[in-house]
Amino acid sequence: MIGMDTRFVGIAELAEAPSVAVVVDVMRAFTVAAWAFAQGAEKIILAESLDDALALKARHRDRVALKDGPPAPGFDMVNSPGLLRSVDLGGRTVVQKTTAGTVGALAVKEASLVLCASFVVAEATARLLRTRRSDSVTFVVTGDDGQADEDLACAQYIARRAAEAGTDAAGFLRRAAESRAAAELAEGVRQGVHPDDVALCLELDRFPFAMVAALEDSLMVLRPCAVPSLADATSI
Ligand SMILES: O=C(O)[C@H](CS(=O)(=O)O)OP(=O)(O)O
Numbered sequence: 001m002i003g004m005d006t007r008f009v010g011i012a013e014l015a016e017a018p019s020v021a022v023v024v025d026v027m028r029a030f031t032v033a034a035w036a037f038a039q040g041a042e043k044i045i046l047a048e049s050l051d052d053a054l055a056l057k058a059r060h061r062d063r064v065a066l067k068d069g070p071p072a073p074g075f076d077m078v079n080s081p082g083l084l085r086s087v088d089l090g091g092r093t094v095v096q097k098t099t100a101g102t103v104g105a106l107a108v109k110e111a112s113l114v115l116c117a118s119f120v121v122a123e124a125t126a127r128l129l130r131t132r133r134s135d136s137v138t139f140v141v142t143g144d145d146g147q148a149d150e151d152l153a154c155a156q157y158i159a160r161r162a163a164e165a166g167t168d169a170a171g172f173l174r175r176a177a178e179s180r181a182a183a184e185l186a187e188g189v190r191q192g193v194h195p196d197d198v199a200l201c202l203e204l205d206r207f208p209f210a211m212v213a214a215l216e217d218s219l220m221v222l223r224p225c226a227v228p229s230l231a232d233a234t235s236i
Pocket residue numbers: 025027028029030068069079098099100101102143190191
């Protein structure tokens with residue numbers, strides 16, 4: 001991946017659709033999304049608004065709606081990995097609407113490849129970028145108008161990891177642990193929180209899949225994507 005051109009931008013700085021976009025939300029949308037797949041969800045529809053989320057849920061009986069912040073009527077779950085990890089989502093479709101992560105993914109829906117990422121899927125995301133040999137990758141730092149250090153640290157880590165397999169994650173994880181979002185989650189400033197949320201958001205490579213979002217019948221749909229490791233590939 002030597003020579004990959006990387007940009008790190010906030011949602012508001014996105015002028016035109018990038019070719020390849022990695023949308024990063026560590027705390028908590030794309031940690032939650034990864035947990036939803038681990039708990040058996042088939043796909044996640046990224047909703048434009050809370051009203052759209054409820055309307056999308058109402059169209060099919062198998063759908064569950066998830067929002068950030070406090071619980072609300074009509075929504076089945078909140079944006080918390082700690083709360084989600086005990087829910088069986090086998091075969092279900094999740095409809096997710098959050099303040100930052102889902103907005104970031106919808107902002108790049110015209111890109112040719114959209115990956116949604118966080119630390120729990122960092123290595124698989126980096127591996128997918130390596131496999132695609134993209135010349136240019138735009139990392140969307142979703143939190144705090146592009147300033148959220150947990151998202152920027154994760155984006156920078158994935159970019160480095162895509163270029164150099166030996167990159168050490170420790171410093172990047174430390175920045176995320178010391179971010180404002182982590183403090184707000186720990187101190188109860190944010191709502192819909194489980195005490196393990198920050199720790200779960202900092203679990204490097206907990207899951208072996210990347211997450212790819214693409215338009216399906218005009219809806220932005222996120223799905224897990226298996227990315228064989230080099231060891232798997234060479235053992236075949
Ligand atoms: O759920 C989250 O952590 C945030 C929303 S808030 O900052 O807690 O209100 O949403 P996300 O889109 O996952 O950053």
